[in-house]
Amino acid sequence: MNIIILGAGRVGESVAESLVSEQNDITVIDPDPERLHLLEDRLELRGVVGNGIQPSVLRHAGAQDADMFVACSTLDETNLVACKVAHDVFSIPTTIARIRSPEFLQGEELLEPGGFAVNKVICPEASVTRYIHQLIEYPEALQVLTFSQGQAYLLAVRVAAGSQLAGRTISEFSAHAPDVAMRVVAVYRREQETPCEAGTRVLPGDEVFVVVDRQHVRAALHAVANVSEPVRRVMIAGGGRVGLRLARSLVGKCEVKLIETDRRRCEYLAEELPSSMLVLHGDASDEELLMGENVGDMDLFVALTSDDEDNIMAAMLAKRLGARRVMALINRRAYADMMQGSAIDIAVSPSQAVIGELLTHVRRGAVAAVHSLRRGAAEALEGVAHGDPKTSQLVGRRIEQLHLPAGARVGAIVRAVDGAARALMPHHDMLIESGDHIVIYLPHKRLVREVERLFQVKATFL
Amino acid sequence: MQRFDAVFFMLARLVTVFSLAFLVPLVWTWADDDLKEIEIWLGSFLATLCCGLLLWALTRRARRELDVRDGFLLVNLVWLVLPAFAALPLYFAVPGIGWSKAYFEAMSGLTATGATAIAGLDLLDPAANIWRCLLQLIGGLGIMLLAVAVLPFLGLGGMQLFKAEMPGPMKDTRLTPRIAETARGLWSVYFVLSAACLLAYRWGGMSWQDAFMHMCTTLGLGGFSSHDRSFGYWNSPVLEWTAVVFMSLAGINFARYFMVWRQRSVRPLWRDTEVRAYALILLAATVVVTFMVWRGGQYDTFGISLREAAFQVVSVATTTGYATTDYLLWPTFVPILLLFLGCFVSCAGSTGGGIKLVRMLILIKVARRELVRIVHPRVVNPVALGGATVPVNVIWAVMAYMLIYGGSMVGLTLLLLASGLDVVTAFTAIIACLNNIGPGLGKVGPAGNYAVLTDFQVWVCTFAMLLGRLELLSVLVLLTPQFWRR
Helix, strand or coil: CEEEEECCCHHHHHHHHHHHCCCCEEEEEECCHHHHHHHHHHCCCEEEECCCCCHHHHHHCCHHHCCEEEECCCCHHHHHHHHHHHHHHHCCCEEEEECCCCHHHHCHHHHCCCCCCCCEEECHHHHHHHHHHHHHHCCCEEEEEEECCCCEEEEEEECCCCCCCCCCEHHHHHHHCCCCCEEEEEEEECCEEECCCCCCECCCCCEEEEEEEHHHHHHHHHHHCCCCCCCCEEEEECCCHHHHHHHHHCCCCCEEEEEECCHHHHHHHHHHCCCCCEEEECCCCCHHHHHHCCHHHCCEEEECCCCHHHHHHHHHHHHHCCCCCEEEECCCHHHHHHHECCCECEEECHHHHHHHHHHHHHCCCCEEEEEEEHHHCEEEEEEECCCCCCCCCCCCCEHHHCCCCCCCEEEEEEEEECCEEEEECCCCCCECCCCCEEEEEECCHHHHHHHHHHHCCCCCCC | CCCCHHHHHHHHHHHHHHHHHHHHHHHHHHHHCCHHHHHHHHHHHHHHHHHHHHHHHHCCCCCCCCCHHHHHHHHHHHHHHHHHHHHHHHHHHCCCCHHHHHHHHHHHHHCCCCCCCCCCHHHCCHHHHHHHHHHHHHHHCCHHHHHHHHCHHHCCCCHHHHHHHCCCCCCCCCCCCCHHHHHHHHHHHHHHHHHHHHHHHHHHCCCHHHHHHHHHHHHCCCCCCCCCCHHHHCCCHHHHHHHHHHHHHHCCCHHHHHHHHHHCCCHHHHCCHHHHHHHHHHHHHHHHHHHHHHHHCCCCCHHHHHHHHHHHHHHHHCCCCCCCCCHHHCCCHHHHHHHHHHCCCCCCCCCCCCCCHHHHHHHHHHHHHHHHHHHCCCECCCCEECCEECCHHHHHHHHHHHHHHHHHHHHHHHHHHHCCCCHHHHHHHHHHHHCCCCCCCHHHCCCCCHHHCCHHHHHHHHHHHHHHHCCCHHHHHHHCHHHHCC
C-alpha cells in the first residue's frame, strides 16, 4: 500500500512507526527537514519537506499513486484542507484526518465528499480519554478493550492475592466461577509471556488477558482481582486537551480536582467545567499542593501533562502520598514499560490508543478492529468470517482445525443468535459460520499478517 | 454654557418632544368640555413647548457630538427637568398639593416608583390620573431609550445614553449592531405587552379608561392607580391574576423577549439564569406568604389566601406597588419579606427598580467563591453566570454599586430621621423610593401615602427615587470633581 502521512509530530510519528512495520510504502510530509531526517534514519520511509496542503508538494510525495492519505498535523484546518486536496486533485481513495475539535464531527455533511472529503476521523485526545475513562469505570482492570460494538470485552487484569481464582489452573476456572463466561487468552508473569494452557496455574501478581461477554465484565474482574471501591474522587494533573476532555466525561460521576500550571489555561478550564469541579493553579509535582488538596484520599490520580518525566514524577509522588491508584500518560514506550506495575499502576501510552482505530483501515480482508496491548507489543484483532467452506479458510471449520500461528488464541466469537448479537466463548469443536466476528489475541505484532490472510476470501467468492 | 451647549441642544429637543405627551390628557379633557381643565392642560402643553423651543433657539448653533460626560449630564438633566414640566399640570389640577409634592408625584411617575402624595385619587380629574399613569409608561423602560427608538430625527444615539440609563450591571452586550434598532426592538416588545395587557384588563371588567391607566402602570412596574384602594377597588380575582401575570412578565429582562422574538424560540428565556432565579424566587415567596397568611387565619379559604399572597408578593417584589389589601395587618414577617424582595428581585433590563437580580446572583457567586478559596487556596474559579464568565471589572462595578447603595440608604434614612420621622417610616420610605417600589411600611404603608411627609422629607424621597432609577452611579458621577475637570 502506498500511504502518505502529513505531519511528523508525535501522532504522525507513531502512525508511521506502526504502519512501517506492516510493510507499506510510506511517505511523510512535514515542513521541518530535521524531524524528517530523524524519522528517515530510524524508520524505513521517505520524507518530503514542504507544506502538505499544496498540490505540488503532494505530487512530489507521489499522491497520484497513493492508496491512503493520513493527515495528522497539529491544526484541524490543515488536515481538513489537505484531505480535500488529496481527494479532489489526486483522487486518493481513503483519506483520514486527525481532528481535535468535536464540532466538525457534528456536521456530517462537512466531512462528506462534497465537503472536506474525509473518510475517517481520528482524534488521539478522544481515544486516550475513552481509554482512561474505561479504566475509571472498571478500576480493577489494567486495560479495557471492546469489540463488536461492545458485545465482547478484552480485559487485562493483575491477579490479586486472595481472589477467587488466584492459585487455580485455567481449567479450574469454570468450576470456581461457573456463572462467568470468560476465556483466558494470555498470562504474563514478571513481564514475560507464560504459556497459557489448561494446566497453567495463575498466581497472584500475574497479568492475565481475559475475553468476556458484555454482561460478565464486572463479575470476571471480581473473580480475578479483589473488588475495588468505585472511583469517586479523581485528581487530574495537567489541564490540556486530554485533561479537559477527561474531566468533562466525568461530570456528574466523580469529584474532580484538576491541577494546571498555566494561569490563563486555568481560567479557561474553570469556565468550561461546572463549578463543582475544582480547578487548581499550581504544579502537580508540588508536594504541598498535593497534600493540601488531600491527594491521599484520591481514588485515582492521573498525570496528563505533555511531559513524560513530569507525569512520571507527579504520579510517583501521588502514589507515595497515598493515592489509591495512579496513572500517567507516557509517550515513550521504554518509559512506559519501565514504569508500569512498579511505581505507577498504569502507564497510558497515547500513541497506542489511537493506532488501533487507524490500523483498522490499513488492514486487508475483513478486519473490523485492531487494538494494541501491552503498549504495542501484542495485539488483539477482530475479523469477520465471510464466504463458505470452499472459499474461506475459516467458515465451516472447527476452531481446533484453524491454522492459527503459534501463540495466537481465539478469544470469543460474536454471532447473531435469534437476531441479537451474542458473544460466545469458543470450544475446540465449535463450528465457525459465515458472518461470525472472531476476536483473536496475538502475542506479537508480526503475526498480524498471517492472521489477516486467514480472513481473506478467495477470488471466486462474490 | 459654551462647554455644554450640545447637551442643552439635545435637552431642548427632548423637552419639545415631551410636550407632545400632554396631548393625551388634553384630548380627554376636550371630550369632557370642562373649560378650566382645558386651560390647565393646554397651558402646560404650551409652556413646555415654548420652553423647549426657546432653549432650542438659544443653542441651535451647537454642532458637537456628545461625549461620555455629556451623555451622563444629559441623562441627569432630562430626569430632573422633565418631571418639573410634568409636575406643572398636577400643581394646578390637584387642589392643595404644593410644588414639592407635585414634583414628587411627577418624579414618582417617571421613575415608575408609584409612591403617591395625593390622597383622594377617586375624586381627582380623570385627566390628572391619566397623566400620572402615562408618565409611568413613558419612564418605565427609559426616556432616552424611547427617544433613541422612536425619534431618530433627534440625532440621539450612541452607547453612552444607553449606559447611563439602562439598568443592570452588564450594559455592553449588544443585541443588534445598531443601538437604534435595539431600542426599537425593546420598545416594540413593550408595546406588544402593553396592548395585550390593555385588552386583558378590559376583558377582565375594567372600563377602557381604567384599563388604559392600569396597563400603563403595570407594564412600567410603577403602581399608580386611579383609586385609593388600588386593585382592591374591583375585588376581582380575574383582574388580580391578570395583573400578577403582566407584572411578572414586565419584571423580566426585555432583551430576553427581544431574543425570543428574533430566534423564534423560548430558549433564551428559560435558559437564562436570571429569569430562572426570578421565577423561582417569586414562586417560593408566594408559597411562603400563602402559608403564613393561611396559618394566620386572615382569610377564610386557601384560594383567597393564595390569591392575596401571590398578588402582594409579585406586586412588591417586582417593585410595582399595587395593593389589594393592607398587608401591614398580616404577620410582621410578611411585609418585611416583601420589602426585602423588592430590593433585588427585578431582572436587569426590566422596568423594575432595585439592585437587580443579576447583581445579587453575581454577589452570591463571589461570596461562594471566597468560601471555597478558604479551603482551597490555589483554586481558580472565575464567577460564571449562565455558562459565561463574568468579567472582573463587572464584579468590581457590582461591589462598588452595592457599597454606594448601602451608603445611600443609610445616609438618606438618617436625613429623614433627623427631620423627625419615626424609624419604621423613615427606613422603609427610603427603601421604597430607592428601589422604586412605592409603598413602604408605617405611615407610608399600602394603606397610607406620602402626603403626610413634610416638604423636606418629600424632597429627600424624590432624590432617592432619582438615584434608584438611574442606578446611583449615573447620578453620583456628577458629584465627583473628575467629572467637571476639563
